[in-house]
Amino acid sequence: xxxxxxxxxxxxxxxxxxxxxxxxxxxxxxxxxxxxxxxxxxxxxxxxxxxxxxxxxxxxxxxxxxxxxxxxxxxxxxxxxxxxxxxxxxxxxxxxxxxxxxxxxxxxxxxxxxxxxxxxxxxxxxxxxxxxxxxxxxxxxxxxxxxxxxxxxxxxxxxxxxxxxxxxxxxxxxxxxxxxxxxxxxxxxxxxxxxxxxxxxxxxxxxxxxxxxxxxxxxxxxxxxxxxxxxxxxxxxxxxxxxxxxxxxxxxxxxxxxxxxxxxxxxxxxxxxxxxxxxxxxxxxxxxxxxxxxxxxxxxxxxxxxxxxxxxxxxxxxxxxxxxxxxxxxxxxxxxxxxxxxxxxxxxxxxxxxxxxxxxxxxxxxxxxxxxxxxxxxxxxxxxxxxxxxxxxxxxxxxxxxxxxxxxxxxxxxxxxxxxxxxxxxxxxxxxxxxxxxxxxxxxxxxxxxxxxxxxxxxxxxxxxxxxxxxxxxxxxxxxxxxxxxxxxxxxxxxxxxxxxxxxxxxxxxxxxxxxxxxxxxxxxxxxxxxxxxxxxxxxxxxxxxxxxxxxxxxxxxxxxxxxxxxxxxxxxxxxxxxxxxxxxxxxxxxxxxxxxxxxxxxxxxxxxxxxx
Numbered sequence: 001x002x003x004x005x006x007x008x009x010x011x012x013x014x015x016x017x018x019x020x021x022x023x024x025x026x027x028x029x030x031x032x033x034x035x036x037x038x039x040x041x042x043x044x045x046x047x048x049x050x051x052x053x054x055x056x057x058x059x060x061x062x063x064x065x066x067x068x069x070x071x072x073x074x075x076x077x078x079x080x081x082x083x084x085x086x087x088x089x090x091x092x093x094x095x096x097x098x099x100x101x102x103x104x105x106x107x108x109x110x111x112x113x114x115x116x117x118x119x120x121x122x123x124x125x126x127x128x129x130x131x132x133x134x135x136x137x138x139x140x141x142x143x144x145x146x147x148x149x150x151x152x153x154x155x156x157x158x159x160x161x162x163x164x165x166x167x168x169x170x171x172x173x174x175x176x177x178x179x180x181x182x183x184x185x186x187x188x189x190x191x192x193x194x195x196x197x198x199x200x201x202x203x204x205x206x207x208x209x210x211x212x213x214x215x216x217x218x219x220x221x222x223x224x225x226x227x228x229x230x231x232x233x234x235x236x237x238x239x240x241x242x243x244x245x246x247x248x249x250x251x252x253x254x255x256x257x258x259x260x261x262x263x264x265x266x267x268x269x270x271x272x273x274x275x276x277x278x279x280x281x282x283x284x285x286x287x288x289x290x291x292x293x294x295x296x297x298x299x300x301x302x303x304x305x306x307x308x309x310x311x312x313x314x315x316x317x318x319x320x321x322x323x324x325x326x327x328x329x330x331x332x333x334x335x336x337x338x339x340x341x342x343x344x345x346x347x348x349x350x351x352x353x354x355x356x357x358x359x360x361x362x363x364x365x366x367x368x369x370x371x372x373x374x375x376x377x378x379x380x381x382x383x384x385x386x387x388x389x390x391x392x393x394x395x396x397x398x399x400x401x402x403x404x405x406x407x408x409x410x411x412x413x414x415x416x417x418x419x420x421x422x423x424x425x426x427x428x429x430x431x432x433x434x435x436x437x438x439x440x441x442x443x444x445x446x447x448x449x450x451x452x453x454x455x456x457x458x459x460x461x462x463x464x465x466x467x468x469x470x471x472x473x474x475x476x477x478x479x480x481x482x483x484x485x486x487x488x489x490x491x492x493x494x495x496x497x498x499x500x501x502x503x504x505x506x507x508x509x510x511x512x513x514x515x516x517x518x519x520x521x522x523x524x525x526x527x528x529x530x531x532x533x534x535x536x537x538x539x540x541x542x543x544x545x546x547x548x549x550x551x552x553x554x555x556x557x558x559x560x561x562x563x564x565x566x567x568x569x570x571x572x573x574x575x576x577x578x579x580x581x582x583x584x585x586x587x588x589x590x591x592x593x594x595x596x597x598x599x600x601x602x603x604x605x606x607x608x609x610x611x612x613x
Contacts, residue, residue, distance in 0.1 A: 221339025409583030430599025445558030484516025524548025
């Protein structure tokens with residue numbers, strides 16, 4: 001673990017004991033109990049010998065019992081400990097000390113550093129923090145010294161002292177279990193690759209009542225820093241424009257300048273890197289592990305968003321007012337985020353394939369120093385909060401006074417699928433709102449006609465074109481899961497199935513048929529589920545199962561059928577319905593999710609250069 005100057009937790013000395021067979025002890029206790037309950041008529045016990053002889057016990061295994069509060073909470077990943085292959089694996093080692101943000105005192109001569117105990121904002125320059133960090137350094141040095149001797153091929157990452165208390169390692173899988181025998185190790189946890197989870201909603205949730213008390217929505221969240229840990233942001237999006245009425249953000253806790261690293265705008269010929277403002281106050285990449293393991297991110301060295309997920313979540317929660325939102329070039333009217341006057345701090349922890357735990361924990365550490373008050377985390381994980389490094393880091397963020405709001409997950413509707421089960425995290429499910437966008441689909445063929453409806457935010461196909469099933473030759477891919485050969489669908493509308501068992505994304509299906517020249521796509525649900533208004537690569541509409549079944553039946557019964565569909569338009573829907581994809585509880589020992597909020601057909605920002613992978 002690189003002992004960087006970034007503050008972190010301080011460790012404790014490991015308690016050591018040898019496991020001895022307790023049969024001899026049990027036998028001795030049995031003699032004592034027998035003597036106590038022996039009847040009065042029993043013969044007196046034999047006299048003890050004149051001298052006792054002690055025989056030292058041999059064998060046993062040296063183990064380390066955690067002393068710190070967080071060390072006792074942390075659990076090792078049983079699957080990691082069972083590895084027998086020498087193939088390198090990424091882990092996060094929890095050392096036996098409470099991180100700086102969570103240390104509440106108790107060690108001789110070392111005062112508490114956690115805001116939960118001091119009732120003051122965390123100060124990394126305080127005497128108590130410096131002294132405690134020295135203690136942490138000792139714990140780390142003992143561990144790293146033993147690691148170099150026992151596992152010389154291991155590679156350590158940056159220390160996680162402010163939150164979590166430990167650090168990432170890469171080492172052979174068959175050496176993982178041995179880490180628990182090294183001094184100061186409380187647990188060994190997997191460095192998982194987690195996945196991102198993805199106008200009228202403020203009024204629908206009743207935010208207008210709060211806005212009135214604040215003097216209008218333009219003041220909502222003023223002075224609060226919202227930290228968004230996601231795939232980054234597209235900083236030139238109009239939701240990040242400084243409206244001119246926001247206060248200057250406070251200085252960071254460690255006195256360092258805020259990082260504003262979004263790189264150059266790839267859509268302009270000039271060298272014009274983005275300059276942060278009072279709305280979008282910072283942007284920093286945390287992709288050490290991602291770049292080392294996968295290395296395929298389009299913008300690997302900046303906080304610029306190649307996926308769109310981070311831009312969408314940050315503008316949903318804290319985007320500024322936009323008078324004319326125009327996704328795909330269509331004016332959809334005025335929109336704004338829930339806390340439109342809040343500062344936005346962006347922490348890019350995800351590449352195009354996902355987000356590693358160790359990168360996320362580093363970002364949580366920085367967020368505390370940046371004086372973030374709310375963390376928005378629409379990423380999977382935390383099913384077992386005690387074996388998850390990110391969830392344990394959130395515990396320290398909570399101790400530092402930060403509200404962590406995390407997605408419940410997209411694995412519904414099965415029970416017991418909820419993510420983020422730590423009671424210190426506010427876990428949010430997804431439900432519907434009243435506004436939707438709807439397209440009318442017209443089918444003709446063999447003298448017959450049919451009218452169906454689907455969700456859409458794209459343009460339409462106004463002139464009738466041939467409509468074909470993706471399951472038919474020569475494509476033969478009902479789910480549109482592979483790129484179609486050029487010319488396969490030129491000038492045609494393609495019908496694709498959204499099946500429950502396919503891992504292909506909705507937008508990816510449209511991208512695949514577009515490679516074959518498709519002019520439009522009609523996507524239908526195989527099972528009962530909600531429909532989505534995605535930013536597709538081509539005109540598209542998404543049909544519920546009944547309309548989808550009717551669509552397939554019509555095209556099958558009428559060879560040579562044609563179809564057209566209108567541009568998606570605003571329509572009334574049914575609000576407060578749990579989406580089928582939203583993960584359900586219960587969540588282990590706790591009642592989860594905590595709350596629900598609109599998470600369907602949300603109109604918010606995106607990136608203009610989405611990575612098609």
